[in-house]
Amino acid sequence: MKVTTAANQRKRVSGWSRKERHYVFLGLAFASPWIIGFLAFTVYPFFGSLYLSLTEYDLFSPPKWVGLQNYKLIFADDRFYKSLGNTFFMAFISVPITLAVSLLIAMMLNFKVKGINYYRTIFYLPSVIPIVASALLWTWMLNPDFGLVNMALRTLGLTDPAWLLDPRYTKPSLILMSLWGSGAGALIFLAALQGVPRQYYEAAQVDGANWWYRFWKITVPALSPIILFQLIMGLIGAFQIFTESYILAGGKVDGSGSLGGPEQSLLFYAVNLYQEAFVFLKMGYASALAWILFIIVLLITFILLKTSGRWVYYGGD
Amino acid sequence: MAVRLRVIIPHLVLLLFAVIFLFPFVWLVMTSLKTPEEILEFPPSIFPETFQWSNYKEALSAIPFTRYMMNTFLICMVNIIGQLFSAPLVAYSISRIPWKGRNIIFTIVVATMILPAQVQMIPQYIIFTKLGWVNTIMPLTIGAFFGAPFFIFLLRQFLLGVPTELSEAAKIDGASELRIYVKIIMPILKPALATVALFSFVWSYVDFMGPLIYLNDSAKWTITVGLQSFQQDHGAQWEKLMAASTIMAIPMILIYFFGQKYFMKSGSALTGFK
Numbered sequence: 001m002k003v004t005t006a007a008n009q010r011k012r013v014s015g016w017s018r019k020e021r022h023y024v025f026l027g028l029a030f031a032s033p034w035i036i037g038f039l040a041f042t043v044y045p046f047f048g049s050l051y052l053s054l055t056e057y058d059l060f061s062p063p064k065w066v067g068l069q070n071y072k073l074i075f076a077d078d079r080f081y082k083s084l085g086n087t088f089f090m091a092f093i094s095v096p097i098t099l100a101v102s103l104l105i106a107m108m109l110n111f112k113v114k115g116i117n118y119y120r121t122i123f124y125l126p127s128v129i130p131i132v133a134s135a136l137l138w139t140w141m142l143n144p145d146f147g148l149v150n151m152a153l154r155t156l157g158l159t160d161p162a163w164l165l166d167p168r169y170t171k172p173s174l175i176l177m178s179l180w181g182s183g184a185g186a187l188i189f190l191a192a193l194q195g196v197p198r199q200y201y202e203a204a205q206v207d208g209a210n211w212w213y214r215f216w217k218i219t220v221p222a223l224s225p226i227i228l229f230q231l232i233m234g235l236i237g238a239f240q241i242f243t244e245s246y247i248l249a250g251g252k253v254d255g256s257g258s259l260g261g262p263e264q265s266l267l268f269y270a271v272n273l274y275q276e277a278f279v280f281l282k283m284g285y286a287s288a289l290a291w292i293l294f295i296i297v298l299l300i301t302f303i304l305l306k307t308s309g310r311w312v313y314y315g316g317d
Numbered sequence: 318m319a320v321r322l323r324v325i326i327p328h329l330v331l332l333l334f335a336v337i338f339l340f341p342f343v344w345l346v347m348t349s350l351k352t353p354e355e356i357l358e359f360p361p362s363i364f365p366e367t368f369q370w371s372n373y374k375e376a377l378s379a380i381p382f383t384r385y386m387m388n389t390f391l392i393c394m395v396n397i398i399g400q401l402f403s404a405p406l407v408a409y410s411i412s413r414i415p416w417k418g419r420n421i422i423f424t425i426v427v428a429t430m431i432l433p434a435q436v437q438m439i440p441q442y443i444i445f446t447k448l449g450w451v452n453t454i455m456p457l458t459i460g461a462f463f464g465a466p467f468f469i470f471l472l473r474q475f476l477l478g479v480p481t482e483l484s485e486a487a488k489i490d491g492a493s494e495l496r497i498y499v500k501i502i503m504p505i506l507k508p509a510l511a512t513v514a515l516f517s518f519v520w521s522y523v524d525f526m527g528p529l530i531y532l533n534d535s536a537k538w539t540i541t542v543g544l545q546s547f548q549q550d551h552g553a554q555w556e557k558l559m560a561a562s563t564i565m566a567i568p569m570i571l572i573y574f575f576g577q578k579y580f581m582k583s584g585s586a587l588t589g590f591k
Contacts, residue, residue, distance in 0.1 A: 027416030033403035037463020041441060042429060048440030054502050083372050111327040122335045128573045130523040132541045136548060140555055148344050150358055154551040180341060210385045236431055243525040272433055278530055283439055290435045297433050
């Protein structure tokens, strides 16, 4: 009897029963690969980069503490503002355009016609092409003299911009390329569209609601959680655009030469950061850039999530 | 008549867009089969006069293509093994084991998805430099053995749909958690694991920044970095560049055709993200 009491006592002290402790042990054991990786390759580097951002470090001599100097330098650097402006353009202009087109394609792929699966295959196909390969293809398609796009534009009697050579058109070139890959986003929208109860549309049709009304009052609200999700993922992706710019601007493998394209119009945040870190070996400065990026992404995500309550609807349950 | 229009118009719209989406592929392959003179013709013709298959042979011999492909496939395989080992374990922990703290783990897993890679990149580079792993495949593969958040999320979604009765019965028979995981859960997870393997392959195959940062020795390059260097050295030879790009795209296209249903599945799993 006394033994049981002692055991109970112990149980109460830890607050957990034997069974609970057993499950915590098991849970931790099964989750341990992720926990170890998270600590070693996320948490440690996360704070490591905060520390490095307050130092001057070139990999060869030990980091030298400089306080907030890197941040001061960044806010006085034209390249920082240029890359931030370019990145904001992609995040707030390219991402919404691409999302809208994805949704449009998803609605097309939701048509109830024969052979729709073949269309789905075709529309998704460009998304599986490696960015390096598709960027090379588009460099050729957008060639101002011999490119397919300008040939088509000339045939139609429209202006034929120099695309990747003209700073005004380099970012539209990138948008064009990303639209070609919009099938991936379309498939996610399509899966969501198929989850919208048909009765909603039928009821609206009985009430005489037109297509436009049904789109805004049924489709968009029903899809709003997935729109929010894709918007956040798209914005985060836009802040990390690298490969497209690197290839389209003809960057060299050793990082030398022109990164950023004509008049730095393709100098994106991640490209600038890469160059500062791995070409100029300014690890402290680049870490500070990374932290500013982190704060911007965090702020945008936070604002989106906070304001999403007004336009995101979560099911009727 | 109205009924017929309702069938024809969607087809016309779909067809128009399908042509727009397909044409760059046609252009890629046709360019890769042209002569240098034909490439610079204006207006260009779609089909080459004669198909220059030799472009492919020349593109393949201009750079160590086979070596780049082998390097790439090795990295892809190691990543698949890593993800298949760890992602389901973690997903199992946070969806099937009733322990306090699993919700915290899940929240952090999802939160790390929005963390820009650039924030950890530099200290990670320093760690790998100190470990002497730069110029090896280690920095490009080690992460897989800790489970990617996206895969953990995907498998968790899948596991939440598996009835608990299955493991309850085994538990009454005295089976351990590990045994249940290996004997009952893993076989059920097979289709979801195929999705993980597929995406893991695709991500490793198309990765450019990782190999660019970590692989200095050109003999160790992957196909993405190799192709980029090829563009630098053969910038004007579009036919060869397009031939090389076509070869690079082929494995991805094949994977897509054979694994289509798994790609679709990830789309529907993501819609459960609320």
